[in-house]
Amino acid sequence: MSVEFSSAAGIAAAVSARRVSAREVIRAALDRIAYRDRSVNAFSEVCEARALMRAAIIDEAIAAGRPAGPLAGVPFAVKNLFDLKGVRTLAGSKINAADSPPTADATLVQRLERAGAICVGALHMGEYAYDFTGENAHYGPVRNPHDVQRMSGGSSSGSGAAVAAGLVPIALGSDTNGSIRVPASLCGTFGLKPTYGRLSRAGTFPFVGSLDHLGPLARSVADLTLAYDAMQGTDAADPVMVAQPIEAALPTLRDGVAGLRVAVAGDYFENGLEADARTAVAAVAASCGAARRVVLPEARRARAAAFLITAIEGGSLHLGRLRTRAADFDPDTRGRLIAGALAPAAWYAQAQKFRRWFHRAVIQVFREVDVIIAPATPCVAPLIGQKTMMLNGVEVPVRPNLGLYTQPISFIGLPAVAVPVMRAGKLPIGVQIIGAPWQEAALLRVAAALEAKGVVAAPAAAAPHGLSTAPPLRG
Amino acid sequence: MMDRVKADAAIAVAASVLALDIEAAHCDDVVANYLRLCELAELVLGFPLDDHEDAGPVFTP
Numbered sequence: 001m002s003v004e005f006s007s008a009a010g011i012a013a014a015v016s017a018r019r020v021s022a023r024e025v026i027r028a029a030l031d032r033i034a035y036r037d038r039s040v041n042a043f044s045e046v047c048e049a050r051a052l053m054r055a056a057i058i059d060e061a062i063a064a065g066r067p068a069g070p071l072a073g074v075p076f077a078v079k080n081l082f083d084l085k086g087v088r089t090l091a092g093s094k095i096n097a098a099d100s101p102p103t104a105d106a107t108l109v110q111r112l113e114r115a116g117a118i119c120v121g122a123l124h125m126g127e128y129a130y131d132f133t134g135e136n137a138h139y140g141p142v143r144n145p146h147d148v149q150r151m152s153g154g155s156s157s158g159s160g161a162a163v164a165a166g167l168v169p170i171a172l173g174s175d176t177n178g179s180i181r182v183p184a185s186l187c188g189t190f191g192l193k194p195t196y197g198r199l200s201r202a203g204t205f206p207f208v209g210s211l212d213h214l215g216p217l218a219r220s221v222a223d224l225t226l227a228y229d230a231m232q233g234t235d236a237a238d239p240v241m242v243a244q245p246i247e248a249a250l251p252t253l254r255d256g257v258a259g260l261r262v263a264v265a266g267d268y269f270e271n272g273l274e275a276d277a278r279t280a281v282a283a284v285a286a287s288c289g290a291a292r293r294v295v296l297p298e299a300r301r302a303r304a305a306a307f308l309i310t311a312i313e314g315g316s317l318h319l320g321r322l323r324t325r326a327a328d329f330d331p332d333t334r335g336r337l338i339a340g341a342l343a344p345a346a347w348y349a350q351a352q353k354f355r356r357w358f359h360r361a362v363i364q365v366f367r368e369v370d371v372i373i374a375p376a377t378p379c380v381a382p383l384i385g386q387k388t389m390m391l392n393g394v395e396v397p398v399r400p401n402l403g404l405y406t407q408p409i410s411f412i413g414l415p416a417v418a419v420p421v422m423r424a425g426k427l428p429i430g431v432q433i434i435g436a437p438w439q440e441a442a443l444l445r446v447a448a449a450l451e452a453k454g455v456v457a458a459p460a461a462a463a464p465h466g467l468s469t470a471p472p473l474r475g
Numbered sequence: 476m477m478d479r480v481k482a483d484a485a486i487a488v489a490a491s492v493l494a495l496d497i498e499a500a501h502c503d504d505v506v507a508n509y510l511r512l513c514e515l516a517e518l519v520l521g522f523p524l525d526d527h528e529d530a531g532p533v534f535t536p
Contacts, residue, residue: 196536242535281478301522304515311512323495335504338497339512342489342505347516353528354519359536413536437536 005460008074008169008223012116015073018062022073023120029075029120030137033167041145042078042152042162045087048122051075054118069116070226076170079156080122080215081129081205082106091205092127092155094138094328095321106203107238108172108214108231115230123158127330129174129207130314130337131155132182132402133382137330141384144187145461146427150381153183153402159189163217164461170227170417174204175213177306178376178406181432184217184418185376186402188428188449188459190224191217195437196413198244199228202237208313209240210352211306211410213406219458223449224417225249228440238353251443257371257449260442262290265374265434268299269405270389274379276429280421284431285373287455288446294365294372302358302408306350307400309411312348315340332399357414366436371446375405376418376430409434417443419456428459482506509526 014020030048037043059110061068081091083102090096109119124142126134134142142157144150145165152161156173160183163171173180174443175193184191192215199214206212216227232246244455264285271282283292296302315322322329322338329337365372378391378401388395391404409416414437419432435443449458477485486509490497497505 007495195536240534246505298522304518306511308519309509309516319493323493326498326501331504334501336536338495338501338505339486339508341493341495342509343512343516344489347519348514349530350516350522350524352534353524353530354522356529357522357524357533359534413534444499462505 005166005219006169007063007220008071008218008226011074011169011172012070012072015058016062016068022058023052025073026055026075026118026120029168033120036165036167039148040145040161041140042124042142042158042165042167043077043122044090044124044139044158047084047087047119051118051120054113058116058118058206061396063138069114071112071230072116074117075120075168076112076172077121077162077168078109078116078119078172079125079159079174081125081174082109082172084109084119084122084204087122088298089205091129092125092136092139095210102203105204107235111231112227117170121172123162125157126155127333128318129155129176129179130333132178133399134183135332135333135384139239142380143384145432146188146459147381149383150427151384153184153186153377153381155179156183158187159217161217163187163189164458166460170216170218171271172214173217174207175215175410176208176211177310177410178403180215180217181376181406181416181418182402184420185372185430186381186428188420189217189219190420190458191215191418192224192228192440193410193416194228194440195415197240197242198440200235200238202235202243206317208310210313211309213410221444221451222253225253239393240315244438247438247441249444252414253444253448254439255445257446259287260371260446261369262371262373262446263292263294263369264286264290265294265296265372266293271376272374272378272404274391276380277375277378278443280377280429281373281432283421284419284450287450287453288373292369294367294369296408297361298358299408301354302411303404305354306407306411308343308347308351311336311340312343315343326374355411362412363436370435370439370442372434374432374434376432377402378404380427380429405432413437415440415443417447419447419450420458422454422457477510479506482509482513
């Protein structure tokens, strides 16, 4: 079978039924990565030996008649802030290259592998996750598979690009201010940022502890859901995990949107949009029958508070490295972290207090509606190296403004699914489907209904000029 | 309102307290980012909040 653009569900079914071996699947994925990633630059390290060894274990289990899991033989890759045994957790930095490799895998990697999936490598990212562009001064930009002259989005840049390029059906990323939803939007994939405290962050390199989330990216809602369900469960190793029961989303995925009150986010979320984003939101809203408009009060101030918390916690985290190795930071990261480290404590305390206020105000909105639709990014992928863009007739910097609509949502830990809106022949763009805390299953239902109607879908990225769509056949 | 002169002074004091030497080549970038944070802080500090509003850094949704 062709692994390129195959679904995780399809691969797992084929491997479990012995129509293809896990080894064949992984070998094909590794070949494709070696061939296609030259133009995309998604992978920081490919774990060939580890993946083939794991594939052999899966094939042995299936041959012996033992269940191999709902993700049997499915290749996946992780942002290089997830610990992988024996692989340096660079977190997109030059500085961490001196660290010893971890001796164990991150919790979520363990959980995916327990479900039968096979990790094939680590993915590039913006330095220390402080990025929306996918650019990195040390390792080069991750290129958008739909147009390699354009940004992939960040900071889970390699995760978005690897999935969009068909290198793996599932990748894991982190999202502090939008770092799953922004690359999902620009690369045309689905992405889930769960409720804060839902998925364990143990074994990952932190950025902003009070805002960090982890989640999957995939090319279909079913694959996103399979990965999400496999990763749920409490973990004492992550101090902010909430003791929430496992709520499998797959059983209700095809239940449709009937009974859900869907609204469109107005005010702040309607301003600064390019026509592409506006049209995308309208298409999703029309399909969901979302006639109602709601306002999340003080969203602009919420974004400002998220900015402050990010800079201050991030600056504090990296203070030691800023003292001793400031010259080794990415120039686009360094100044923001130093400024954050020097900021007064009163700013941080007020931002955290405002966060509580904003959370309470938004929860009030969710008494009236179940799901809110909002843009994921204000525009399609900008060109690599582009510093400014026009929003609402005003020239603004690209880097911070790609997260214009994601930051107020992650600020209060709400779950959100980024869905890629179908736009034949055009660059991808995503829309956020946002819910109250712990409502991931309902959001995935909405995404699945939109996918079933053909309103959203992950477009296949054609290989750039000079590369055919598939790697040459081996030997 | 924070300006470049005030920002330079604030940065110098805070950097000294934190024993953080900022290379001359990095100063303009740090100041630009600090001024941006000042703008955002003004927006956040300008919002009236009750004294009893919880400022706990560990957030629970």
